[in-house]
Amino acid sequence: MAGTVTCEMSTVVEARHQYVGAYGSFYWRRMMSSGSSAVEESTKEGLTEKKEKNSLVSEANKRDSSVVASSYWGISKPKITREDGTEWPWNCFMPWQTYRADLSIDLAKHHVPKTFADKIVYRTVKLLRIPTDLFFQRRYGCRAMMLETVAAVPGMVGGMLLHLRSLRKFQHSGGWIKALLEEAENERMHLMTMVELVKPKWFERLLVLAIQGVFFNAFFVLYLLSPKMAHRFVGYLEEEAIHSYTEFLKDINNGKIENVPAPAIAIDYWRLPKDATLKDVITVIRADEAHHRDVNHFASDIKFQGKKLEEAPAPLGYH
Numbered sequence: 001m002a003g004t005v006t007c008e009m010s011t012v013v014e015a016r017h018q019y020v021g022a023y024g025s026f027y028w029r030r031m032m033s034s035g036s037s038a039v040e041e042s043t044k045e046g047l048t049e050k051k052e053k054n055s056l057v058s059e060a061n062k063r064d065s066s067v068v069a070s071s072y073w074g075i076s077k078p079k080i081t082r083e084d085g086t087e088w089p090w091n092c093f094m095p096w097q098t099y100r101a102d103l104s105i106d107l108a109k110h111h112v113p114k115t116f117a118d119k120i121v122y123r124t125v126k127l128l129r130i131p132t133d134l135f136f137q138r139r140y141g142c143r144a145m146m147l148e149t150v151a152a153v154p155g156m157v158g159g160m161l162l163h164l165r166s167l168r169k170f171q172h173s174g175g176w177i178k179a180l181l182e183e184a185e186n187e188r189m190h191l192m193t194m195v196e197l198v199k200p201k202w203f204e205r206l207l208v209l210a211i212q213g214v215f216f217n218a219f220f221v222l223y224l225l226s227p228k229m230a231h232r233f234v235g236y237l238e239e240e241a242i243h244s245y246t247e248f249l250k251d252i253n254n255g256k257i258e259n260v261p262a263p264a265i266a267i268d269y270w271r272l273p274k275d276a277t278l279k280d281v282i283t284v285i286r287a288d289e290a291h292h293r294d295v296n297h298f299a300s301d302i303k304f305q306g307k308k309l310e311e312a313p314a315p316l317g318y319h
Contacts, residue, residue, distance in 0.1 A: 101284035140248035141198040147192035155184030174310030196263035228303030238293035243288035
């Protein structure tokens with residue numbers, strides 16, 4: 001009896017083991033098949049993504065190869081020509097930014113210093129002329145080049161400070177920001193013209209660095225403290241510039257300075273005739289300086305009257 005029970009129990013256990021083994025092997029095969037299918041699906045997805053990425057890269061490369069430097073970001077340079085149909089060669093200014101100087105302007109006009117502040121500024125400008133005369137003598141080409149590196153600073157400083165003031169106070173400037181920045185740009189174009197005529201030496205370049213560093217900071221502080229004195233200073237500085245360019249023209253007329261052909265940049269900027277000479281260039285630059293003289297004396301007068309610049313419209317439209 002006991003042997004029968006033992007035999008039956010062993011049969012049941014073996015059957016259970018066989019069942020469990022069969023189920024386990026079935027489960028393992030199922031897991032293996034599902035795992036392999038998942039790997040295959042993920043591999044297919046990865047290949048698909050890689051193909052899509054490669055196609056996007058190739059398309060981007062094609063677009064980049066078709067884009068030239070002048071049309072980067074899709075902004076292409078328009079074709080600009082002169083009045084005679086030839087291609088416009090300059091990127092620093094466009095044809096609609098050129099003009100003809102007003103040669104009828106009064107060159108002899110002088111603001112007589114009356115107030116104590118005017119006298120201080122006037123004497124300061126006269127004192128600054130002494131070392132300039134000693135250094136340059138009658139080398140008016142080098143003098144003009146150095147003068148323009150200084151003359152281009154006040155308009156930028158004044159325009160910048162008026163711009164910041166307009167932002168702080170949420171007020172219009174009456175056009176004075178644009179007027180002063182136009183003055184700075186015009187003076188810079190004077191310099192670009194003079195550099196074509198006079199090649200600065202290494203020590204002159206070093207002198208420009210020193211003078212610009214000192215003058216920019218000094219004028220910046222002056223404009224913060226007293227804009228009316230700053231504009232008066234520029235007015236008297238421009239009067240001295242008119243005198244210097246007048247002496248320049250005298251030396252050209254006397255044959256001491258060769259009347260060479262005008263640079264191409266000057267011909268296009270001031271709309272000069274193609275056969276223009278150095279004399280024509282100096283004449284239009286002197287007229288520009290006279291205009292800057294009047295603008296800055298006018299701005300100083302507004303301040304001396306206790307008014308703000310924006311209360312009087314800025315003299316725009318000359319440049």
